[in-house]
Amino acid sequence: MRTWRRLVDLVGAHGRAALVSVHAVKGSAPRETDARMVVRPDGGFFGTIGGGQLEMKMLALAREMLDEGRGPARIVDQALGPDLGQCCGGRVKILIETFDRRDLRDLEALAGAEAEGGLFTAECRFDESGRVRREVSSSVGDDAWTQWREVHGEVRRPILLFGAGHVGRALVLALAPLPFAVRWLDPREDAFPAHVPAHATPVLLKDVDAEIAAAPPDALVLIMTHDHPLDMAIAAAALKRGFPYVGLIGSATKRARFEKRFRELGLTEERIRSLVCPIGVPGIEGKEPAVIAASVAAQLLQTREKTVLPAAAETPPTLRGSPTVIPGPRSGARNP
Incomplete structure (x- = not known):
C-alpha cells in the first residue's frame, strides 16, 4: 500500500x-x-x-x-x-x-518519495506539540534531531510475463494485490484487455532477446504465449540468462520435447533442470485459468521468499x- x-x-x-x-x-x-x-x-x-x-x-x-x-x-x-x-x-x-x-x-x-519506488527511511521526532515530524533520511541524518526511524515504500519483485491469453489474464489479476511488478508481453497488438491493473505494464513484444537482456537479474519469468516455437525461443533465452525462476506452461510431454531442443542448443543440464514445467504448486490439478493463476501466484510467492531482496x-x-x-x-x- x-x-x-x-x-x-x-x-x-x-x-x-x-x-x-x-x-x-x-x-x-x-x-x-x-x-x-x-x-x-x-x-x-x-x-x-x-x-x-x-x-x-x-x-x-x-x-x-x-x-x-x-x-x-x-x-x-x-x-x-x-x-x-x-x-x-x-x-x-x-x-x-x-x-x-x-x-x-x-x-x-512523503508521497513523492514513495512514488520513486523501493524503500526509503524517514527520520522521525515529536515536536513541541506532540505531533510527528518526518524527513527523508538523506536530508537529515542527525541523531540529535532523530528519535526513531521508519521504513516506508514497497519493493515489488519484477516479473516478465509472456502471453496475454486466458491464463495470462487470470494471472495478472491474481498478482494485482501481491508484491510484484509485471512487464506483460505479447506480440499481438489486440491481445491485451482494455483495462489493466496498475501493477502490470502491457508491452508489444518485438524482440525476445532484447527483452531478456534488459530484464533485471532477479526477475521471475513466466512463459505462456499462443505459439510453441515462441515459447521455445523465450525459454531458451531465459534459461541461458539464468533467472531465479523460469516457468513454462505445459505438460510433462511439452517439457520433454523442449529439453531435447535445449540440449541441441547447448544449454547445460543444470540450466535445463531449473526450468519449472508444469508450473504451479504441486497437488493443484485444476486447469481452469483462475485455478492455474492462483497456483502459480503461490509458487511465485514461495520463490520470492527464498531469494534475497534489498534489506530494509x-x-x-x-x-x-x-x-x-x-x-x-x-x-x-x-x-x-
Missing part, C-alpha cells in the same frame, strides 16, 4: 484522515514493525495491523481522535494476551496520528522526548 499517497487522497477528499502504525514489537505479534493502516473519518480503512481485537480497538481510538480534530499523536502500549485475549502473547506499541489539510504539503513530500533499514524504536504512553485498553473478551 502506498501509505502517503492514500493519506493525501483521503485528506483531500474528506478533510482529515488517521495513520495507525505498529511502532514497536516485543515477542509474538500479528504484524511486524512498520505495518500500517490508513483510516477515514467514517471508519473505513486501508491496510491492516493484524486484525482481531487489536485492530478493532485501534480503529475505534483513531476515529475518536479524528472526531476530536487534528491533535498530538498517541502511543498505545498494548499487551496482546492479558489485555485483549489474543493468543500472540507479545506486546506492541501502536502510534496513531491525525492529519488535515494543514498537513498536505508534508504528506505530498533497521528501525530502532527509541522515543526520546515522546508524549505520554497510553496503556492499551483492556477487554474482558477472550479469543479461543
Whole structure:
C-alpha cells in the first residue's frame, strides 16, 4: 500500500484522515514493525495491523481522535494476551496520528518519495506539540534531531510475463494485490484487455532477446504465449540468462520435447533442470485459468521468499522526548 499517497487522497477528499502504525514489537505479534493502516473519518480503512481485537480497538481510538480534530499523536502500549485475549502473547506499541489539510504539503513530500519506488527511511521526532515530524533520511541524518526511524515504500519483485491469453489474464489479476511488478508481453497488438491493473505494464513484444537482456537479474519469468516455437525461443533465452525462476506452461510431454531442443542448443543440464514445467504448486490439478493463476501466484510467492531482496533499514524504536504512553485498553473478551 502506498501509505502517503492514500493519506493525501483521503485528506483531500474528506478533510482529515488517521495513520495507525505498529511502532514497536516485543515477542509474538500479528504484524511486524512498520505495518500500517490508513483510516477515514467514517471508519473505513486501508491496510491492516493484524486484525482481531487489536485492530478493532485501534480503529475505534483513531476515529475518536479524528472526531476530536487534528491533535498530538498517541502511543498505545498494548499487551496482546492479558489485555485483549489474543493468543500472540507479545506486546506492541501502536502510534496513531491525525492529519488535515494543514498537513498536505508534508504528506505530498512523503508521497513523492514513495512514488520513486523501493524503500526509503524517514527520520522521525515529536515536536513541541506532540505531533510527528518526518524527513527523508538523506536530508537529515542527525541523531540529535532523530528519535526513531521508519521504513516506508514497497519493493515489488519484477516479473516478465509472456502471453496475454486466458491464463495470462487470470494471472495478472491474481498478482494485482501481491508484491510484484509485471512487464506483460505479447506480440499481438489486440491481445491485451482494455483495462489493466496498475501493477502490470502491457508491452508489444518485438524482440525476445532484447527483452531478456534488459530484464533485471532477479526477475521471475513466466512463459505462456499462443505459439510453441515462441515459447521455445523465450525459454531458451531465459534459461541461458539464468533467472531465479523460469516457468513454462505445459505438460510433462511439452517439457520433454523442449529439453531435447535445449540440449541441441547447448544449454547445460543444470540450466535445463531449473526450468519449472508444469508450473504451479504441486497437488493443484485444476486447469481452469483462475485455478492455474492462483497456483502459480503461490509458487511465485514461495520463490520470492527464498531469494534475497534489498534489506530494509533497521528501525530502532527509541522515543526520546515522546508524549505520554497510553496503556492499551483492556477487554474482558477472550479469543479461543
